[in-house]
Amino acid sequence: MKDAIRTDNLTKTFRKFDALRDLSLSVPEGAVYAFVGPNGAGKTTAIKILMNIISATQGRAEVLGLDSTELRGRAFTSIGYVSENQELPEWMRVGSFFDFLRPFYPTWDRSLEEQLIRQFELPLDRKLRNLSRGMRVKAALASALAYHPKLIVLDEPFTGLDPLVRDELIQGLLERAEESTIFISSHDLAEIESFASHIGYLEQGCLRFSEELTSLAERFREVELTFAAPPRMPNRLPETWMHVASSAAVIRFVESRFDEARTSADVRTVFGEAKDVTFAPMSLRSIFLAMARAGRETA
């Protein structure tokens, strides 16, 4: 499968601050890629480099087979980009905004435009500056979907939106998921979990992991060990165990490379006296929090 996005050792330095360090990731065509990470992790910087809004200090990126530094003009007829802090032509009415953009896209679908306007309940006669934040994001998203882009790039589109608007936006996106690759950065893990196929986790400018969501879900487990008496904590623990915590006769940890046979064997090796072992699947939010906490602990 071809990659819609591919980066090799992408690095961005602002003076002495490394916003992005050796970011290498690939987003396969047709994926819904969730690009997550805490604030200041470098998600927006990475997306701006991908969209050729800013240039990388080192490394390279390819978007739809094109070097990202060559991304301009006609190349954007296949890309829909919406960002939380994008400056729209505020003086325009919603209808005029669509009228203005329509001639720029050979694949603009008038019926899809009308459908999106209806779906998002966009008021055509209102100026963009007079719209609520949610409505503005909807207008921006509708204007980025109406031409069937091959790649949809969304930078924190859900920030500050009420749940209803989020659901509407996600619904709108999901309806496009079959024909497009979606690359979305967000803190909103719960919503992303419901529709993302791939996930990349960025922290302090470094990509901690990038993989399919199903394999991630398979890889992480919350492990609970029950003992007859409070166990003694050994000095060395497997590196894949995170946040090991004991409470009376119970030890809990997060296994980040879960394989039932191997993990069970590890448990037996380290805690042979464990009476009971349970492996519980984790939500994306729990995995994210575990990763974030681990990152802070090692920082």
Place this chain on the structure above:
Amino acid sequence: MNQVMSVFLKDLRHYWRETLAAVALLSAFGWQEVRSWSEGGLGAYAVGYGVSSVWPPISGLVGFLIPVVWLFVIARAIQGESLVGDRQFWVTRPFEWTKLLAAKTLFVLTFINLPLFVLDVFLLKAAGFAPQQYLTGLLWMQLTILIILVLPAAALATVTASVAQFFLALLLVLLYLIGGSWLSEQIPSSRFGSSGSLTGVFFIAVCLAVILLQYARRKTFASRLLIVGFGIACIVLLAVTPYRSLVARRFPQLSEGDQPPFQLALVPDLKPQPTDLPSERGAEDVLIFLPFAVSGIAPDSIVRLHGVLYEVQSRDGFRWDSGWKYQGVFLFPGQKNTQLILQLKRGVYERMKSSPVNLHMSLAVTVYEDKNRREFVVPSGDFALADAGVCSAEHRFTRSLYCRAPLRRPSFLLITADASRSTCQSGDEQSPPEKGAIARGWISDESSAPAEPGINPLQEFSVGLTHWTDSPQRSSTGICPGTPVTLSNPEPVRKLRTELSLRDFSLEEYRGPRR
């Protein structure tokens, strides 16, 4: 609809108020100009008289507002798709930079150049000139507006994010120009020796480079650096230009054995009359007046002293030189005397005044041949005069010739008359001139461009006649209907440099009046 038209029409919808203001101001300018002619004929337009004196505040305001509104329109149009920053929605839309630039160019041409062109055509026609005969000059005016105003404003607008930032940058540019002008005054010969053409070419190149760099790549930091670099380069160029060598090339030294086209001899008896001289202003400078007897000017020749370089050496070996300074003194055949003014720093004067000094003068000279001489009797009312447009000698308050010329003033129009044959009634306070006393007046413009830069295609000017009396004082002669004059168009034939030395010259003796 293509991208160019989409963006153009979008800008038109968004900036209709600004464009309307620009067009309205130009219309007001045109209306005001034509209105000023309609009352009292051409002579009434003389500066300070007639209709223009009724309206100067509004006239000045309109003239000031037009370029300001143009700057505003340019900044707004370009910043409609701002090239600075990383949050603009349009940078991730399929805008092609060439088409975006074309749309902005079209907008500026449509709402700045086209209305100006229409106004210029209208004014020429209203003033009685056939616009189709002046197409080259009209296009030249458009080009000068593009180079002087549009291009630099567009370059600044591409590297600023808002109109406020744009005007702040403009203010910085103005401060830089003021600083540069001050610096130029401090560098000897820089005002006289610099041709400015090299800087002009670089200026255009840098403006174009910034605009293209911003539209093609949005490299704002590099573009700003380019502008700052150009500013620094200009200052460096100002400081290191070998002005004296340039003057020496422009005005080659008269070869040995060659007869100078004129002779000057200091005439100590021709002391200047205090009323006829400029006074020293402030405490910094001292003015030394040098009265010369003039001779040796061939008939049909006119000599222009373009610039003078003064070198003063005192007996104790102290030397000072002025650098090349503009003079703009004309010497005519039959003229008996003239005077030059040496401006000295007070410190230098105080150091040298006590004993005689050696004063050496280098004179940069253009020799003209008086051509196309024709006799002419000034008619009544408005009349056409070749090169000078439409003229009139009828004015309520002054007795000069007032002309309105299409696009530019004449390169050189010389009016010569027998002062005693003036048909103007002489005032009681003036004694009538001697018979045969030659009075002259002229207008000259060195530029060879087909039009002068600006908004107005009509150049208004006046020529008054003066004649020299036996003293270095000049006396004015009136031009009135019926006055016989000789018109001519002197043409430059030679540029040269000649030297003059005055030994044992007393600075104190020739010092001018003090305020």
